[in-house]
Amino acid sequence: MAAGARRGSPLTLEEIYATALRLANEGGVEALSMRKLAAALDVNPMSLYHHVANKTALIDQICLTMGERLEIPVMDGAPWPERLRALGHAYRRLATTYPSLWRYVHTHPELVAAREGGLWDVFLPILRAAGVPEEELLRTADVLHGFVTGLIINQQNGHVGGDRSPEAMDLMFEAAIDLIVAGVSARFSPAG
Helix, strand or coil: CCCCCCCCCCCCHHHHHHHHHHHHHHHCHHHCCHHHHHHHHCCCHHHHCCCCCCHHHHHHHHHHHHHHCCCCCCCCCCCHHHHHHHHHHHHHHHHHHCHHHHHHHCCCHHHCCCCCCHHHHHHHHHHHHCCCCHHHHHHHHHHHHHHHHHHHHHHHHCCCCCCCCHHHHHHHHHHHHHHHHHHHHHHHCCCC
């Protein structure tokens, strides 16, 4: 069967990636298959291979697609602590919007090792504005990214003590951001 014979319209990469992202988020990355994706798109599974090399390439791309959906408010000229808080909250929203795929990304270091695009294009300039010297920039970014990522994963998995209500999780996240801002200020600000 020719690509699009059942569906009546040509298949696009954007449609493939958006549908794959939805399926991975609903059923988990491990459950995503080219056959399930083809069924959701109403195409022959082989037609997908005209657009995507294989499942690994598809997953790599939907991870990038998810990262591109990080909604960071434009805060040009705002003090770095406000920008860092906004970025932290945007990052957490992304993690709660795409929990399965977000966890997958953070258990595959090759997907985050490059430190480029989306998050990093905003995060590194914020750290520079906070006074982090270039020679400590990537190490500091990795530590803070790991701290926030670990907290989000622990919250998602219920590995936190005490009250686990959404309100308590919000307060815990706020406390984490406060600690990060205080720590960066103490270590790198001229007065610190």
